[in-house]
Amino acid sequence: MATGRTHRPATRSRGIPEATVARLPLYLRALTALSERSVPTVSSEELAAAAGVNSAKLRKDFSYLGSYGTRGVGYDVEYLVYQISRELGLTQDWPVVIVGIGNLGAALANYGGFASRGFRVAALIDADPAMTGKPVAGIAVQHTDELEQIIADNGVSIGVIATPAGAAQQVCDRLVAAGVTSILNFAPTVLSVPDGVDVRKVDLSIELQILAFHEQRKAGEETGTPDEAASAQSAAPADAITPGAAAAAPAPLAPHRAAPGAGTDNGRQGPDGDVPAVMPA
Amino acid sequence: MATGRTHRPATRSRGIPEATVARLPLYLRALTALSERSVPTVSSEELAAAAGVNSAKLRKDFSYLGSYGTRGVGYDVEYLVYQISRELGLTQDWPVVIVGIGNLGAALANYGGFASRGFRVAALIDADPAMTGKPVAGIAVQHTDELEQIIADNGVSIGVIATPAGAAQQVCDRLVAAGVTSILNFAPTVLSVPDGVDVRKVDLSIELQILAFHEQRKAGEETGTPDEAASAQSAAPADAITPGAAAAAPAPLAPHRAAPGAGTDNGRQGPDGDVPAVMPA
DNA sequence: CTATGTGAAAGCATTCACAGCG
DNA sequence: CGCTGTGAATGCTTTCACATAG
Numbered sequence: 001m002a003t004g005r006t007h008r009p010a011t012r013s014r015g016i017p018e019a020t021v022a023r024l025p026l027y028l029r030a031l032t033a034l035s036e037r038s039v040p041t042v043s044s045e046e047l048a049a050a051a052g053v054n055s056a057k058l059r060k061d062f063s064y065l066g067s068y069g070t071r072g073v074g075y076d077v078e079y080l081v082y083q084i085s086r087e088l089g090l091t092q093d094w095p096v097v098i099v100g101i102g103n104l105g106a107a108l109a110n111y112g113g114f115a116s117r118g119f120r121v122a123a124l125i126d127a128d129p130a131m132t133g134k135p136v137a138g139i140a141v142q143h144t145d146e147l148e149q150i151i152a153d154n155g156v157s158i159g160v161i162a163t164p165a166g167a168a169q170q171v172c173d174r175l176v177a178a179g180v181t182s183i184l185n186f187a188p189t190v191l192s193v194p195d196g197v198d199v200r201k202v203d204l205s206i207e208l209q210i211l212a213f214h215e216q217r218k219a220g221e222e223t224g225t226p227d228e229a230a231s232a233q234s235a236a237p238a239d240a241i242t243p244g245a246a247a248a249a250p251a252p253l254a255p256h257r258a259a260p261g262a263g264t265d266n267g268r269q270g271p272d273g274d275v276p277a278v279m280p281a
Numbered sequence: 282m283a284t285g286r287t288h289r290p291a292t293r294s295r296g297i298p299e300a301t302v303a304r305l306p307l308y309l310r311a312l313t314a315l316s317e318r319s320v321p322t323v324s325s326e327e328l329a330a331a332a333g334v335n336s337a338k339l340r341k342d343f344s345y346l347g348s349y350g351t352r353g354v355g356y357d358v359e360y361l362v363y364q365i366s367r368e369l370g371l372t373q374d375w376p377v378v379i380v381g382i383g384n385l386g387a388a389l390a391n392y393g394g395f396a397s398r399g400f401r402v403a404a405l406i407d408a409d410p411a412m413t414g415k416p417v418a419g420i421a422v423q424h425t426d427e428l429e430q431i432i433a434d435n436g437v438s439i440g441v442i443a444t445p446a447g448a449a450q451q452v453c454d455r456l457v458a459a460g461v462t463s464i465l466n467f468a469p470t471v472l473s474v475p476d477g478v479d480v481r482k483v484d485l486s487i488e489l490q491i492l493a494f495h496e497q498r499k500a501g502e503e504t505g506t507p508d509e510a511a512s513a514q515s516a517a518p519a520d521a522i523t524p525g526a527a528a529a530a531p532a533p534l535a536p537h538r539a540a541p542g543a544g545t546d547n548g549r550q551g552p553d554g555d556v557p558a559v560m561p562a
Numbered sequence: 563c564t565a566t567g568t569g570a571a572a573g574c575a576t577t578c579a580c581a582g583c584g
Numbered sequence: 585c586g587c588t589g590t591g592a593a594t595g596c597t598t599t600c601a602c603a604t605a606g
Binding site: 017019056057060072073 | 597599600601604606
Binding site: 021022024025026028029030050051052087088089090092094096103104106107108110111113114116117118119157158181182183184188190196198200202203204205206207208209210211212213214215216218 | 302303305306307309310311331332333368369370371373375377384385387388389391392394395397398399400438439462463464465469471477479481483484485486487488489490491492493494495496497499
C-alpha cells in the first residue's frame with residue numbers, strides 16, 4: 001500500500017480540468033449520435049442540449065481543447081468527434097481485464113458499450129476453478145493464478161474489479177504489481193493504491209442512497225415542514241430488511257441534541273452483505 | 282419532457298452540500314464495518330482513512346449534520362451509523378423497480394448490496410414477453426404493460442433503468458408519469474425529466490474513458506514530452522474495433538491548428554452499439 | 563447578425579490551522 | 585492534552601455577458 005494514497009485521479013491533468021474531462025465522454029456520445037445521422041455541424045446550444053449540460057459550460061469545456069468551432073456557424077461534428085476521441089485516448093486500443101466473473105462481471109463482459117469505444121476485453125479472470133475455461137461473452141475465463149502472466153502478455157494497463165468486497169484489495173494489489181495503472185472498481189470497498197495509479201469506483205448502493213436522500217427531502221417538503229424536515233414518512237410497511245445486530249436508535253455518547261423530528265423509527269441496520277452480484281465461488 | 286431540465290439532483294438540499302451527501306454513504310459503509318467489529322468509537326482520522334477521504338473533509342461534512350462527536354475522544358460508532366442512516370433516509374424501506382432485465386438488470390437484481398441498505402426490489406420489469414414470469418433472483422419478471430400498476434401498487438418512488446439506450450427515455454417517461462421521482466439510469470443516454478425528478482446515471486463506458494484519458498497522459502509523460510504529449514503510443518496492435526463509417530482523421534471545417542502530435546492514427550469510430558448488456562428482446 | 567471564445571464574477575468545495583471542549 | 589468543530593484562506597467550477605470572428 002506504500003504511501004496509502006487513495007482514490008481520485010492525479011488531479012491536475014495537463015491543463016484540462018478534471019470536471020471537463022469527465023464531460024468529454026458525454027459530448028462524444030452526443031456527437032457520435034449526430035455523426036450517425038450525418039449531421040454536419042452543431043451549435044453549442046444544440047450539442048449542449050443533447051449532452052444534458054448548458055451551452056456556456058460546453059463552450060468553456062471546448063475552449064480547453066482549442067478553438068475547434070466556427071463563429072456564427074458552430075462545430076464540425078466529424079472533426080470534433082475526432083478531436084475528443086484523440087484527447088481521450090480513444091484512437092488507440094485499450095486492452096482491459098475483468099477480474100471476478102460473477103453476475104456483474106459477466107454482465108460487464110457482455111456489455112456492448114465496452115468494445116465500441118476502443119476498449120477490448122483481453123481476458124476474464126476468476127478465482128473459482130470451476131469457472132476456468134468456461135466461455136463468457138465468447139471468452140474463456142482464466143484462473144487468477146494466470147493474472148500476472150495475462151497482464152504482461154497483453155500489455156494491459158486498465159483493470160476492472162468485479163469481485164466481492166473481501167477480495168478486491170488483494171486483487172487490486174496484484175493488478176498493480178503486475179503493471180496495471182488504472183482501475184475501475186465495482187466492489188464496495190475503498191482501495192489503497194500507490195501514487196500514479198488511478199482508481200475510479202462505481203457503487204450501485206451509493207447511488208441509490210443519494211437518491212434516497214433527495215427522495216426523503218421531497219417527501220418531507222410535501223408533508224409540510226419545509227425545513228429541518230426529516231419527518232420519517234412511514235408510508236411503506238416497516239418491515240426491517242434484516243433484524244440483525246444493532247438495535248433501534250442507539251443512545252448518543254453524550255446528550256447532544258436529541259434526535260429531532262418524529263423520533264423512534266426502526267433502527268434499520270443489516271449485516272453488510274456488501275457483495276457485487278454473485279460471488280465467484 | 283416539459284421544461285426539459287436534465288440530470289443532476291435539484292442541487293440545493295436543505296443545508297447539506299451535495300458533495301457531502303455523496304460521501305455520506307461512504308462513511309456509512311466504513312462505520313458499518315466498524316460496528317460489526319464492535320468498535321465503539323472512532324476518531325475522524327481513523328474513519329477518514331477507512332472511507333478514503335481526509336479527516337478535515339470528514340469533520341466538515343459531519344459538521345453539517347450536527348455536533349455528533351466528542352472532543353478529545355471521537356465519534357460513537359453506533360450513534361453515527363444511526364444518524365447518517367436517518368439523514369440518508371435509510372431508516373425506511375424503499376421499494377424499487379428494475380426495468381430491463383438483460384444481463385445487467387439481472388446482475389442488479391442479484392446484487393446483495395441493494396437489499397442490505399433499505400432498498401427492496403419490488404419488481405422486475407421487461408418488455409420481452411418471453412421473459413414474463415421467469416424468475417430472476419427469486420422474483421418473477423413482469424411485463425412492461427403492468428408498469429403503471431406495479432408502481433402504484435407498491436408505492437414505488439425509485440426506478441432503475443437498465444434497458445438498451447433506445448428504450449430508456451420512453452421507460453423513463455412512463456415511470457415518471459406513474460409517480461416515480463428518482464431514477465438511476467444505466468442506459469447510456471441523457472434522460473429528460475420534469476423538474477422535481479432526480480436522475481443519477483451510471484455509465485461504464487464513461488468511467489473507462491476517463492481512465493483512458495489519464496492513462497494516456499501517463500504514457501505521454503513516460504515517453505518524454507511532459508506537456509502537450511498526445512504521442513499516440515501504439516503499443517497495442519492497431520486493429521480498429523470496427524472498420525465502420527467515418528474514415529480516418531476528418532479535416533477541420535477551417536484550417537485551425539492542424540492536429541498536433543504524431544498525426545494519422547486510425548480514426549476509430551464504431552457504430553454506437555450503446556447498449557447496456559444484453560437486450561431484453 | 564449569429565454563435566464562438568473568454569475574461570471577470572459568483573458560487574462551491576476543499577484545505578488550513580487553531581480555538582476551545584471534554 | 586487530544587481531537588472535534590469551524591472561521592478563514594485557497595482553489596475549482598460554473599455562470600455571466602460581451603467583444604469578436606466569420
